Amino acid sequence: MTTVESAPATPVILGGTRGGPDKPTLRKDRWWVSPVVTVSVLTTFVVYATWAAFSNRNYYVGADMHRNLISPFYSPCLTESCVPGSHPATVITWWTISPALLILIFPLGFRFTCYYYRRAYYRSFWWAPPACAVADAHVRYTGESRFPLIVQNVHRYFFYFGLIFNVILTIDAVRAFQQPGLGLGVTVGTIVLCLNAGLLWLYSLSCHACRHLCGGGMRTFSEHPIRYRFWKFVTPLNARHMQFAWMSLIVVGLTDLYVRLVASGTITDFKLF
Amino acid sequence: MADITMRVWRGDPGGGGFEDYELQSQEGEVVLDVIHRIQATDAPDLACRWNCKAGKCGSCSAEVNGKPRLMCMTRMDQLPEGPVTVAPMRAFPIIRDLVTDVSFNFEMAKKVPAFDPAPPPEGGYRMQQIDIERGQEFRKCIECFMCQDVCHVIRDHEENKPNYAGPRFFIRFAELEMHPLDTNDRRELAKELGLGMCNITKCCTEVCPEHIKITDNAIIPMKERVVDAQYDPVAWLGRKILRRHKLTAEEAADRG
Numbered sequence: 421m422t423t424v425e426s427a428p429a430t431p432v433i434l435g436g437t438r439g440g441p442d443k444p445t446l447r448k449d450r451w452w453v454s455p456v457v458t459v460s461v462l463t464t465f466v467v468y469a470t471w472a473a474f475s476n477r478n479y480y481v482g483a484d485m486h487r488n489l490i491s492p493f494y495s496p497c498l499t500e501s502c503v504p505g506s507h508p509a510t511v512i513t514w515w516t517i518s519p520a521l522l523i524l525i526f527p528l529g530f531r532f533t534c535y536y537y538r539r540a541y542y543r544s545f546w547w548a549p550p551a552c553a554v555a556d557a558h559v560r561y562t563g564e565s566r567f568p569l570i571v572q573n574v575h576r577y578f579f580y581f582g583l584i585f586n587v588i589l590t591i592d593a594v595r596a597f598q599q600p601g602l603g604l605g606v607t608v609g610t611i612v613l614c615l616n617a618g619l620l621w622l623y624s625l626s627c628h629a630c631r632h633l634c635g636g637g638m639r640t641f642s643e644h645p646i647r648y649r650f651w652k653f654v655t656p657l658n659a660r661h662m663q664f665a666w667m668s669l670i671v672v673g674l675t676d677l678y679v680r681l682v683a684s685g686t687i688t689d690f691k692l693f
Numbered sequence: 694m695a696d697i698t699m700r701v702w703r704g705d706p707g708g709g710g711f712e713d714y715e716l717q718s719q720e721g722e723v724v725l726d727v728i729h730r731i732q733a734t735d736a737p738d739l740a741c742r743w744n745c746k747a748g749k750c751g752s753c754s755a756e757v758n759g760k761p762r763l764m765c766m767t768r769m770d771q772l773p774e775g776p777v778t779v780a781p782m783r784a785f786p787i788i789r790d791l792v793t794d795v796s797f798n799f800e801m802a803k804k805v806p807a808f809d810p811a812p813p814p815e816g817g818y819r820m821q822q823i824d825i826e827r828g829q830e831f832r833k834c835i836e837c838f839m840c841q842d843v844c845h846v847i848r849d850h851e852e853n854k855p856n857y858a859g860p861r862f863f864i865r866f867a868e869l870e871m872h873p874l875d876t877n878d879r880r881e882l883a884k885e886l887g888l889g890m891c892n893i894t895k896c897c898t899e900v901c902p903e904h905i906k907i908t909d910n911a912i913i914p915m916k917e918r919v920v921d922a923q924y925d926p927v928a929w930l931g932r933k934i935l936r937r938h939k940l941t942a943e944e945a946a947d948r949g
């Protein structure tokens with residue numbers, strides 16, 4: 421008897437007339453809404469982040485305002501030009517332009533190679549495809565099997581760097597409870613920085629590479645009970661990766677904006693208690 | 694009085710076009726019911742493939758209003774106002790009307806090496822539930838091939854078909870790769886059969902009638918396993934060191 425396993429593979433026959441009309445899509449719903457929203461939000465973020473990274477001012481609220489708030493775009497502030505109080509002991513002297521440009525490559529690389537964001541920008545910017553059952557906009561397609569898109573496979577390394585940044589931004593959030601000259605307290609800025617750090621942790625822990633490294637790569641969970649527990653912990657988070665990706669992106673931009681407005685004196689960082 | 698318009702694709706490899714059928718709606722009908730009524734009243738030669746009418750055989754896949762759906766699971770009262778378009782699956786060659794030639798999928802199935810367990814130990818195989826529950830999700834596949842149909846890699850690029858297995862077979866790869874008793878390493882073959890071409894736009898997950906998380910639970914884990922094997926220098930170094938340790942232990946055992 422011939423089985424699927426023993427049957428010889430025959431070449432796939434190409435061509436053949438396809439059914440249905442030769443139209444890009446027959447969909448009647450508003451499939452274009454999602455790409456439009458994605459393009460709008462991502463473009464807004466990229467334009468704002470680029471401006472914020474190059475502006476090189478109003479990124480730190482220090483002792484003169486009895487606060488300790490630093491923008492996530494500028495933390496860790498490692499160059500000599502950083503505002504006093506905003507940088508740790510170690511400084512880089514040879515970097516003369518905005519300190520944000522030195523560090524943003526890591527969080528941006530993490531997001532750029534993220535499996536969710538790849539889906540979002542392949543659909544909305546690259547139109548490959550713009551929506552399900554809507555024609556791809558390209559004549560040829562090789563996906564992520566060749567250079568340059570094969571480089572997306574470095575995602576796990578950006579994940580490792582992202583963890584370092586999460587630790588730093590968590591320390592920033594804890595330090596925001598210090599109000600120089602006033603002692604410890606909670607302000608709106610403290611809550612904003614804590615929310616930002618929390619969402620970045622949720623975004624990182626829900627990452628597909630994190631899920632794989634926690635235990636998804638195992639063939640047998642029963643032989644690795646601790647990794648299985650990690651995997652069980654991150655799996656429900658992974659199901660909400662898209663939500664965490666959007667929330668953390670928007671909040672990190674708003675956190676920078678908040679610090680910027682306080683540092684420039686446009687608004688006051690209201691003290692809660 | 695007729696209150697619904699069904700715009701059904703009629704044709705064969707020689708060509709075709711949409712034909713409209715006016716019918717009166719009936720409560721609780723699904724698209725397949727209406728297609729059967731058209732067969733019974735207006736077009737006895739209308740070809741469509743169907744079997745269970747319960748969303749379990751995967752035969753009645755078609756594109757309803759442009760989206761891949763099982764006709765037997767698509768309720769008429771949940772479709773928007775206006776004519777309902779029913780067309781055959783776009784990714785496969787047409788045979789006639791709503792019936793397509795899905796043999797591409799069966800050819801690809803032959804390329805997936807079968808389950809290959811080690812010889813059973815004394816007392817037989819034993820597996821724990823936590824080791825097999827991931828693969829059980831993929832066993833729900835009813836082979837409706839809508840994930841294959843919606844995947845733009847072959848839907849819009851016919852030339853990719855010989856080198857691209859498609860989402861249905863990536864879940865098969867994942868199922869076997871995660872099976873505690875299987876001994877094959879399918880990562881290289883998954884790469885050869887186009888895993889890298891998938892750009893994870895998740896359309897396969899969106900259309901799956903069994904709600905299998907094809908992208909999150911099968912394709913991305915397989916991509917990460919391929920990264921382990923091919924693109925991660927730290928993982929490569931780790932394997933080298935572990936292999937050296939293993940060889941050293943085996944050498945020590947050989948020496949008694």
